[in-house]
Amino acid sequence: MGLKRSLIVTLATAALLAACGTGSETASSGTDGEAAAVVNYVAPTEIATMDSVLVTDMNSANYIGQVQDGLYWENDKNEIQPALAEALPEVSEDGLTYTIKMREDAKWSNGDPITANDFVYALQRLANPDTAAPYSYLLAGFKNSEAVLSGEAPVEDLGVKALDDYTIEIQLDTPIPYIENLLAFTPLYPQNQAFVEEAGDAYGTSSENIVFSGPFTMSNWDGTGLTWTLEKNADYYNADSVAIDEVNVQVIKEGSTAVNLFEAGDIDNAPLTGELAKQYQGNENAVQQAKARNYWMAFNYNNEVFQNKNLREAIDYAINNEELATNVIGDGSNAVATFVPENFIFNPDTQEDFVTEVGITDKYDPEEAARLWDLAKEELGVETLDLNLLGDDDEKGKTTTQYIQGQVQNNLEGVTVNLQNVPKKNRLAQEDARDYDMVITGWAADFADGINFFELLETGGSYNRGDYTNTAYDAEIEAARGENANDPVARWANFVEAQNILVEDAAWVPLYQEVETQLRNPNLTGITFRSVGNEFDLRTATLEAAE
Structure with missing residues (x-):
């Protein structure tokens, strides 16, 4: 990306911030009358798309990962964890058939249930040559994928189907050793067919043209702007475990600008390169992520x-x-x-x-x-x-x-x-x-x-x-x-x-x-950082009160 890891395609890295003390103290009240946990966050570049099927760059994938869920989720060691799926897949002896049971309490932000059909639709859309999805090649090895990807067979022939509303069956032509990692990867996230088809070409081009399944929703993004907001998704099936209420994001491309704002307490993170990295070497707020x-x-x-x-x-x-x-x-x-x-x-x-x-x-x-x-x-x-x-x-x-x-x-x-x-x-x-x-x-x-x-x-x-x-x-x-x-x-x-x-x-x-390397406020802890896949995940983060 990737998302070619783009990274990027260069592929650019998202800068991670911790919340300023003033941010959490002056925010509007959260649940139970407590101060809302508000994070001010810097991104290194604009979002290219919020359509998980069309994403190509890491920065976009990072933010899709905040607002959408996959069947599986990877922790900081890239170990596979159930998300929309209840458990790891059941695998046939020949390694060619995977059966996945989905949880039944997950729903989209518009109230629709998230079902096996949403996963099937997303993979068929990914495979459809008319979509021109850059990551469609990842489906190589799925049953009939060669014919489907070339347009010689309909997308319905792809080796994925819903056995019922909450059971998925995947059939392969050849074993894929890393298939569980693929099922946790952004382009294979489920999509709400009715919403995507109603939005048409506008899907994923602004926050108004997205429906959400993840721990946060997005607002105030017009498709090209340098600012956007993430808000805790109250309808998320695991909302009780999400401690961050709001993330205000802005794109800052100049390192010196970000550092000055960080030092002034206006933002909570600043990426460091070149002379700035040398200047802040050894600073207690400077952290590195491989x-x-x-x-x-x-x-x-x-x-x-x-x-x-x-x-x-x-x-x-x-x-x-x-x-x-x-x-x-x-x-x-x-x-x-x-x-x-x-x-x-x-x-x-x-x-x-x-x-x-x-x-x-x-x-x-x-x-x-x-x-x-x-x-x-x-x-x-x-x-x-x-x-x-x-x-x-x-x-x-x-x-x-x-x-x-x-x-x-x-x-x-x-x-x-x-x-x-x-x-x-x-x-x-x-x-x-x-x-x-x-x-x-x-x-x-x-x-x-x-x-x-x-x-x-x-x-x-x-x-x-x-x-x-x-x-x-x-x-x-x-x-x-x-x-x-x-x-x-x-x-x-x-x-x-x-x-x-x-x-x-x-x-x-x-x-x-x-x-x-970046300056980061130590009050924000528990962010999931990964060296492989989406780089960070705020669903696990906790904001400590400023002293």
């Missing part, structure tokens, strides 16, 4: 110059990932050279981390970069190149693109890099339209399986927005998803070989793995 999120620079292979491997590799050799992560971003993020992050997947036999096992290091070498550029110039028949680099318009996005601009121009004489920093929603749209030369993007893990990263670069994949293609690479991913689905050792070998192919091909330019 992410299974990697950022990289992607090439648009529709630009014929990027068909040249020497050019791609020259650009990779020109960029110092360690300096970028440590000195430029400076928020605790780490330089990477692999497609997947550290502390994400582990050898099923030895439990060794994937990144450690493959032993790939950053290619930075200015002399080698210049040599490769000379070869590329000869092969392309050019002496100069003028390239555009697309990125987000928040502070981290701007500093990252500026650094890469300098590295490439300084180390590859004759290459000019023009910067395009735009709001994240616009960046995602430009990526989708292939309207870029190079882009700073990334992925936050949706679930803890290597396939979640590696299938991003499959030929024709929904998130392969640079149209990279390599048949040998495709074969490894198809084997991991198909014939080796129940063989962890063989799947591991598929992932290792896929990683080696990407490196040999100079398919992308790895940059850094994100570690989020």
Whole structure:
């Protein structure tokens, strides 16, 4: 995201806040005459959509996760917990049939009961080619999914049905080792068919065009604005366990602005990068959160110059990932050279981390970069190149693109890099339209399986927005998803070989793995933080009274 982990696509991180003392003391009364627990919250970027079927970026998924519920929910260790489902699925001996019993006391915010039909409808809408849902590929392995996703069979043929109002049956063509994690993932959340169809194209584009199933509802969001409000959902089946009454959210993209407001007590959190992160190192309110999120620079292979491997590799050799992560971003993020992050997947036999096992290091070498550029110039028949680099318009996005601009121009004489920093929603749209030369993007893990990263670069994949293609690479991913689905050792070998192919091909330019550093008021405790999937969850948070 992810939601490709987008993250983002770069994919951006949500900043988490704790409530100011004044906020809780001056708020209107909550239940039983007590002061309402009000949190002032900073988001790093605008919401792109609140439609769980169409979501692509992590920031949007984070907020969908506050107002909608799935069949399952993941705790801070990414362990599966029942949510709209009563218990974990019953699984057939061959691993191809899952039966799920839903709780019968859950309802939508408009009073409709939440039923098995809502889940079936959401998956059929996700699978429908007319929806053009980027995450539809996750249904591969569901019975008849290939024919349904290609439009050759009706969505009703997808291997999911309601046995009764509160019982779901899922049938698979091949086992999916991570299916329970998928059932906790945002694009597979149930949807209210009547409401979605009545809203039509407007569904999920404003708070008035959403019906809610989760611990909070949303108001005051017009689809493009920089502020919105979350309010405790009194009709939520587990409302008694939700301690936060209201969350006032505002988008702040400049770190110094957020820090000043935090210090003044006007907001309860501020993200830290670069010099601000160094300045506040050791501050009692500074906290770090590791992410299974990697950022990289992607090439648009529709630009014929990027068909040249020497050019791609020259650009990779020109960029110092360690300096970028440590000195430029400076928020605790780490330089990477692999497609997947550290502390994400582990050898099923030895439990060794994937990144450690493959032993790939950053290619930075200015002399080698210049040599490769000379070869590329000869092969392309050019002496100069003028390239555009697309990125987000928040502070981290701007500093990252500026650094890469300098590295490439300084180390590859004759290459000019023009910067395009735009709001994240616009960046995602430009990526989708292939309207870029190079882009700073990334992925936050949706679930803890290597396939979640590696299938991003499959030929024709929904998130392969640079149209990279390599048949040998495709074969490894198809084997991991198909014939080796129940063989962890063989799947591991598929992932290792896929990683080696990407490196040999100079398919992308790895940059850094994100570690989020922020100032946070200690009065807000119990937030569920995850390194994989939606990054935070306020349903478990508790606000302590300010002293």
